Amino acid sequence: xxxxxxxxxxxxxxxxxxxxxxxxxxxxxxxxxxxxxxxxxxxxxxxxxxxxxxxxxxxxxxxxxxxxxxxxxxxxxxxxxxxxxxxxxxxxxxxxxxxxxxxxxxxxxxxxxxxxxxxxxxxxxxxxxxxxxxxxxxxxxxxxxxxxxxxxxxxxxxxxxxxxxxxxxxxxxxxxxxxxxxxxxxxxxxxxxxxxxxxxxxxxxxxxxxxxxxxxxxxxxxxxxxxxxxxxxxxxxxxxxxxxxxxxxxxxxxxxxxxxxxxxxxxxxxxxxxxxxxxxxxxxxxxxxxxxxxxxxxxxxxxxxxxxxxxxxxxxxxxxx
Amino acid sequence: xxxxxxxxxxxxxxxxxxxxxxxxxxxxxxxxxxxxxxxxxxxxxxxxxxxxxxxxxxxxxxxxxxxxxxxxxxxxxxxxxxxxxxxxxxxxxxxxxxxxxxxxxxxxxxxxxxxxxxxxxxxxxxxxxxxxxxxxxxxxxxxxxxxxxxxxxxxxxxxxxxxxxxxxxxxxxxxxxxxxxxxxxxxxxxxxxxxxxxxxxxxxxxxxxxxxxxxxxxxxxxxxxxxxxxxxxxxxxxxxxxxxxxxxxxxxxxxxxxxxxxxxxxxxxxxxxxxxxxxxxxxxxxxxxxxxxxxxxxxxxxxxxxxxxxxxxxxxxxxxx
Numbered sequence: 001x002x003x004x005x006x007x008x009x010x011x012x013x014x015x016x017x018x019x020x021x022x023x024x025x026x027x028x029x030x031x032x033x034x035x036x037x038x039x040x041x042x043x044x045x046x047x048x049x050x051x052x053x054x055x056x057x058x059x060x061x062x063x064x065x066x067x068x069x070x071x072x073x074x075x076x077x078x079x080x081x082x083x084x085x086x087x088x089x090x091x092x093x094x095x096x097x098x099x100x101x102x103x104x105x106x107x108x109x110x111x112x113x114x115x116x117x118x119x120x121x122x123x124x125x126x127x128x129x130x131x132x133x134x135x136x137x138x139x140x141x142x143x144x145x146x147x148x149x150x151x152x153x154x155x156x157x158x159x160x161x162x163x164x165x166x167x168x169x170x171x172x173x174x175x176x177x178x179x180x181x182x183x184x185x186x187x188x189x190x191x192x193x194x195x196x197x198x199x200x201x202x203x204x205x206x207x208x209x210x211x212x213x214x215x216x217x218x219x220x221x222x223x224x225x226x227x228x229x230x231x232x233x234x235x236x237x238x239x240x241x242x243x244x245x246x247x248x249x250x251x252x253x254x255x256x257x258x259x260x261x262x263x264x265x266x267x268x269x270x271x272x273x274x275x276x277x278x279x280x281x282x283x284x285x286x287x288x289x290x291x292x293x294x295x296x297x298x299x300x301x302x303x304x305x306x307x308x309x310x311x312x313x314x315x316x317x318x319x320x321x
Numbered sequence: 322x323x324x325x326x327x328x329x330x331x332x333x334x335x336x337x338x339x340x341x342x343x344x345x346x347x348x349x350x351x352x353x354x355x356x357x358x359x360x361x362x363x364x365x366x367x368x369x370x371x372x373x374x375x376x377x378x379x380x381x382x383x384x385x386x387x388x389x390x391x392x393x394x395x396x397x398x399x400x401x402x403x404x405x406x407x408x409x410x411x412x413x414x415x416x417x418x419x420x421x422x423x424x425x426x427x428x429x430x431x432x433x434x435x436x437x438x439x440x441x442x443x444x445x446x447x448x449x450x451x452x453x454x455x456x457x458x459x460x461x462x463x464x465x466x467x468x469x470x471x472x473x474x475x476x477x478x479x480x481x482x483x484x485x486x487x488x489x490x491x492x493x494x495x496x497x498x499x500x501x502x503x504x505x506x507x508x509x510x511x512x513x514x515x516x517x518x519x520x521x522x523x524x525x526x527x528x529x530x531x532x533x534x535x536x537x538x539x540x541x542x543x544x545x546x547x548x549x550x551x552x553x554x555x556x557x558x559x560x561x562x563x564x565x566x567x568x569x570x571x572x573x574x575x576x577x578x579x580x581x582x583x584x585x586x587x588x589x590x591x592x593x594x595x596x597x598x599x600x601x602x603x604x605x606x607x608x609x610x611x612x613x614x615x616x617x618x619x620x621x622x623x624x625x626x627x628x629x630x631x632x633x634x635x636x637x638x639x640x641x642x
Binding site: 028032091092124127139 | 348352356357360362374409443445448449450451470531532
């Protein structure tokens, strides 16, 4: 096995990113005891951490490029939900062995998403152990402008970006033997796209936001409880991922969209008067925006089968490996 | 098992710390998609991440309070080495099961060190899996004042804080059956004290610094190679941890001090003319400072047995469990 130092030197520096580049905010990149960053004057910092563990969050046999992409994407999704601009990340990886081809694929997936999202990897740690990746992401927004979970108002329209159910549908596709990343459902599951540009575009229009990592219903409950409100959903109008009905049937597709998790779309509440502006801004980013209900004073979530309300996020199906 | 959400709510908020407290810099603590932080105007940010994995970095049977303390301490030690003031951290923990007593002990150790060091835990992630803790720490210093590894000059005096060899000595003590945390060697290994105040005090006096996590020789090699210099060491004058010679003998104690790792003291280079000032500042903090050699133009490390130079950091002894 390569030493920790060799691994870090070889894979943690992205040759296509210059950490000293003007505008990167990176004063000192990987290689010292800490990275040194220059926050933008007048900004506040958004910080979030996410662990992706093999056989809990992704299959061991998933392509390395997807594992690298996904570990970063799920963390960046939290920045998107705050309306933050992504800036920097650090990554800790635990590896059972140092396989060159696997590491090259992992690094390719991770760094490619860094470049797309304008994020610089500024530090890391490598340990020998079961495959696990923990990414801490850092974003910025003008001071006082964080888009939180708790700002929703009764009467707000609830909207979601993109389409739902692809996370669950892709997981089912994987277990059914799908392996090609150009399968839209598998791509939705293994290569989620953090909605950073959409989050920034919605920041000044929206009252509240959360990313849909645990399933629409669970995350809507978080949004509601943070605001002390309830909601009514138009389940028939949920935007479903391409291919979802074909794979899971009508009822299964709706259950996946409501309870499946791993979609990494944004669930946002905003005043009805701003809906058209929001839609236009997201259309310019090529991101669909669909109204799916409203916040209301009455507690609970109306419009949803009561059984589904108790059926929240699950990791892998029981017994699957 | 408690749900992820319950665990987070119960153990990740420190009742003794108010995240909204004036001066904490915490605009929004745990519970939203991200924490929101207000960096100090005119400061730069130091960021580092460290993973502590069971049976690699600590024994599974170590007291939970020590595991919590140690996981944070090793990360904070990197801030100390940059001369940064510790501000915030996020923690991702993977747990095989949710044992209330264990979690309470872990949280007690983690939060107690937070309070001592002025750090606020602002976010986390909980996963079910092999025991592993990844802590990302954030510190600050006035812009441009980072204390790096690479600033050493030929002729600089090399100094270390505290005493060396305790990390290795404590590991040996653990395997010999020691279990009491008031054993000085075991405490050095399981409850290292990050040298944050010393790092800040030395920031404007020193040319370069690193923390001794991988062993004095390995870390000295990092300091030398970053500066393009060599060094000469006075091995006979190394400050040895209390009880080290009694446990390991004279030769074993020196080998532990040179190669053992896990000491989390600072190795610093500074001009000889500032040595006395540095010693006084650290004496006021009750931290010993010992001159152990010099940086020099000639490459390599003189004064050390050649066999030891090849004997770097090792995790647990081969086959130990």
